[in-house]
Amino acid sequence: MVKSGTLILNVAARFLLPLQLLFSLFLLLRGHDEPGGGFIAGLVAAGAFALYLFAFGLTALRAMIKVSPRDLVGLGLLLALLSTLPAWWQGEPFFTSQWWTIPLIGYKASTPLIFDIGVYLVVLGSVLTALTALMATDRDPEEA
Numbered sequence: 001m002v003k004s005g006t007l008i009l010n011v012a013a014r015f016l017l018p019l020q021l022l023f024s025l026f027l028l029l030r031g032h033d034e035p036g037g038g039f040i041a042g043l044v045a046a047g048a049f050a051l052y053l054f055a056f057g058l059t060a061l062r063a064m065i066k067v068s069p070r071d072l073v074g075l076g077l078l079l080a081l082l083s084t085l086p087a088w089w090q091g092e093p094f095f096t097s098q099w100w101t102i103p104l105i106g107y108k109a110s111t112p113l114i115f116d117i118g119v120y121l122v123v124l125g126s127v128l129t130a131l132t133a134l135m136a137t138d139r140d141p142e143e144a
Contacts, residue, residue, distance in 0.1 A: 053131060
């Protein structure tokens with residue numbers, strides 16, 4: 001049941017959430033060549049989920065994302081760490097970029113993209129952890 005937010009906020013949150021998430025993916029994928037990247041893309045995605053949180057409440061957000069934001073932080077740190085290994089396996093200096101072409105679609109994947117995805121998940125998880133913790137402490141004791 002929708003308790004928080006107004007009708008306008010609820011409609012705007014439902015409409016803007018997918019648009020903001022698509023824009024965050026756009027920023028993520030173009031980030032290693034032009035302005036953008038994992039940090040700002042993670043902030044845009046966190047803003048999308050924050051709008052949903054303010055419109056529908058903490059229970060609705062947790063039901064929608066189905067994963068703990070803290071797990072996103074851990075997964076992001078793991079991906080950032082794993083992005084350093086291909087250079088090490090090639091005997092090159094730490095954080096040297098490695099590139100691979102995906103044959104079927106011709107897309108060039110890289111270790112900077114893997115690192116940016118890790119940063120994206122760390123930023124998204126950190127902001128959502130902070131927001132959900134603040135919302136949980138702000139609850140009315142009679143609701144629990």
